[in-house]
Amino acid sequence: MKAKVYVTLKPSVLDPQGSAIQHVLESMGYANVKDVRQGKYFEIALDENSKEAVREDLERIAREVLANPVIEDARVEIEADTTQGDAR
Amino acid sequence: MKFGVVIFPGSNCDHDAYHVISKHVGQPVDFVWHRETDLSSFDAIVIPGGFSYGDYLRAGALASHSPVMRAVKDFAANGGYVLGICNGFQILCEAGLLPGALVRNENLHFICDHIHVRVETTETPFTANLAARQILHLPIAHAEGNYVCDEATFAELTRDERIIFRYCDHEGTTNPAANPNGSHNSIAGICNEARNVLGLMPHPERACEDLLGSSDGSPIFRSLTSTLAAKAAR
Numbered sequence: 001m002k003a004k005v006y007v008t009l010k011p012s013v014l015d016p017q018g019s020a021i022q023h024v025l026e027s028m029g030y031a032n033v034k035d036v037r038q039g040k041y042f043e044i045a046l047d048e049n050s051k052e053a054v055r056e057d058l059e060r061i062a063r064e065v066l067a068n069p070v071i072e073d074a075r076v077e078i079e080a081d082t083t084q085g086d087a088r
Numbered sequence: 089m090k091f092g093v094v095i096f097p098g099s100n101c102d103h104d105a106y107h108v109i110s111k112h113v114g115q116p117v118d119f120v121w122h123r124e125t126d127l128s129s130f131d132a133i134v135i136p137g138g139f140s141y142g143d144y145l146r147a148g149a150l151a152s153h154s155p156v157m158r159a160v161k162d163f164a165a166n167g168g169y170v171l172g173i174c175n176g177f178q179i180l181c182e183a184g185l186l187p188g189a190l191v192r193n194e195n196l197h198f199i200c201d202h203i204h205v206r207v208e209t210t211e212t213p214f215t216a217n218l219a220a221r222q223i224l225h226l227p228i229a230h231a232e233g234n235y236v237c238d239e240a241t242f243a244e245l246t247r248d249e250r251i252i253f254r255y256c257d258h259e260g261t262t263n264p265a266a267n268p269n270g271s272h273n274s275i276a277g278i279c280n281e282a283r284n285v286l287g288l289m290p291h292p293e294r295a296c297e298d299l300l301g302s303s304d305g306s307p308i309f310r311s312l313t314s315t316l317a318a319k320a321a322r
Contacts, residue, residue, distance in 0.1 A: 070189040
């Protein structure tokens with residue numbers, strides 16, 4: 001089973017890297033780019049087949065390790081369960 | 089009294105801290121490998137500067153989950169003194185021993201410079217030998233020293249006088265020009281509620297001998313030593 005975790009800065013936290021990227025895009029002529037926020041993306045492979053069994057672990061991993069809750073939010077996506085065989 | 093200096097893979101100010109404690113302050117000191125789980129033989133622990141785990145994920149994030157940090161949490165909970173310098177401050181925040189977080193410097197640069205900080209309170213074991221409002225000239229070397237916290241935490245830090253050092257100019261005035269990294273309220277160092285855990289971004293261990301351009305860091309180690317001596321004498 002695979003999972004994806006997206007970590008982004010909280011809206012209240014300034015993102016100087018995102019601002020720098022936005023300024024470069026602006027100088028390249030992309031005047032319509034108003035804001036850029038930089039984040040992190042993780043692909044996690046697990047030796048587990050049940051979505052329910054991994055949901056809690058992944059939420060904790062995201063909260064306690066991958067993101068710093070003081071400044072960041074995390075979103076966990078778990079890929080479709082493949083243990084049920086052919087879709088019925 | 090005995091000091092311990094923790095070493096993580098990527099620590100690089102461990103020997104500076106060891107040198108200052110052993111040669112300059114003249115106290116027994118041992119290195120503590122990050123896999124160590126027993127700190128019972130120590131009276132004070134230094135989490136030194138550097139780039140633990142290459143600053144992977146976030147500065148201090150991976151080190152904060154190492155075995156020694158569980159021991160440091162117990163050590164601190166039992167009243168042991170913990171000093172986190174630079175990356176050590178970042179690790180203490182990531183570990184939840186200090187509130188808030190240290191994010192990228194406002195100007196995105198790695199800043200290596202000598203700055204001034206003002207001693208905001210002498211009511212800690214680390215600043216007891218200093219004078220309130222005293223100005224220290226100390227080196228900084230970091231890319232993630234921009235202190236952030238939510239307003240409730242900031243109100244608490246202010247109310248309990250837990251902001252220990254603020255960046256200032258050479259006359260002791262805090263202002264945006266004298267704030268090198270954009271830290272909230274010019275915060276350079278804070279302590280925990282029990283005042284036995286201190287984190288700061290400047291490097292006092294690199295400023296204990298006049299030969300190095302400043303010895304203003306010396307009283308921080310000497311304060312800790314005299315606090316420990318007074319505690320042992322009781």
